[in-house]
Amino acid sequence: MLPCVKETDKMDDIDAMFSHLLGEIDHLSQSLGPAGDPAELDPASNSESTFSIGFTDLNECLNELEDNDLDALVADLGSRSALQEFTAHQQGSRAADNHSASPAGTQGSEAAAALPPPSHNESDRVVQTNEPQTKADKIKLALEKLKEAKVKKLIIKVLMSDGSSKTLMVDERQTVREVLEKLFEKTHCDCSIDWCLCETNPELDIERGFEDHERLVDPLSVWPRHSENKIYFVLKPQKYVMFTEPQLFYMWKKKKACLSGINEDAKRLLLKENFGGSALIVPDLEGILHLKEDGKKVWKPRYFMLRASGIYYVPKGKTKSTSDLACFVRFEKVNVYSTSNYKQKYKAPTNFCFMLKHPCIQKDSHYIKILCCDNEHILSLWVNSIRIAKYGNVLYKNYQAAVKRASTPQSLMYAAHKGASTHLEPGHSDSHASRISLPPNIPDVADYPYEAPPDFIPPPPPGHATV
Known part of the structure; x- marks a missing residue:
């Protein structure tokens, strides 16, 4: 009888686990979209x-x-x-x-079937030749x-920094880099590596820059039907800061004075050591971050550590050894988002927060992870180091392609022309367009020496009488 009891207990445990799993799936489905919305259930309208x-x-x-x-x-x-x-x-x-057909005539019939069917209707031919004007x-x-x-095609409206917009048709095969190329042509802007396509979610007050290798249609297809999300074409200096300033991420424990003295040769060596080998080296980032409790406006400090597979934390009473670390989140199914005004919205210790969530989750859910940093520098370290861990060498290849595109003769010529002009054209999308370049070393009016007026009046020209 004892083995039967054990088997029954095992079955009860499995049933309990399965019921719990079904409940989690149901809760997740409710967080992904409104339940009972007829529009969501209608395949044609969707x-x-x-x-x-x-x-x-x-x-x-x-x-x-x-x-x-x-x-x-x-x-x-x-x-x-x-x-x-x-x-x-x-x-x-x-x-x-x-x-x-008989087996002997199969080859002939297949050859005939491989040709397009002949059209015997003259009206069909007329319709085909009459193209819309x-x-x-x-x-x-x-x-x-x-x-x-x-x-799977999307017609998207991309907003510019000056309030204007551009309309694009995006195919499911197109990457973000290809869409950026289209925007370069339409806006006639330079091809700087800092240009980025960003998605914003007003309901969660978050934004994320799309990576250049992503298929743009995929993340946009998970937006809800009546979403207020938007796409922006903006300059983001933080897009490739991990490659332009690699010492900030791989030498972050050193003092700022030491980091500021790094020359270009040392930067190239850092890139070669961490991205040029067969295996990617993730920054060994660690430190105290504030974690938002699920469903509460309470933030608790924990010691987090970054690894290639995800973020881990040190449980209370444990050490920082690998055997004691607990997994907080893995990067396979989540993206990292920057937030805005969470100090007021969620009573965060600071406004320097970031979010980790599945791209399908478009509203508040307990599956969302929110972490708060002490300052902007630490926030940049964590967000961009997570991108390195998630995308690896693909991110470095994106950077190399962007640098190559920005160094083309056409782009360099436009950058030189842009630097020589005053950038006062209306509706220009560049955020630096309002800056006017002045010739160097022009003294101010106050720097000119004062000269007294002459104490005599010059004689009038010949033929003119003095008034």
């Missing part, structure tokens, strides 16, 4: 909303597209739908041949094609 980001409806976003982008969309959708029709016809022909006709055709084709 699929239509995924075609645009930042617009109220699909018609509006198509109207914002430039003519060449709209033509490319219609042509691409037309070729995809034609390919789908041809594939379906080919499969149907082969199925019919398998049932009716006006923009309204193109929009109407694009709407029809979008309903037919199962493609």
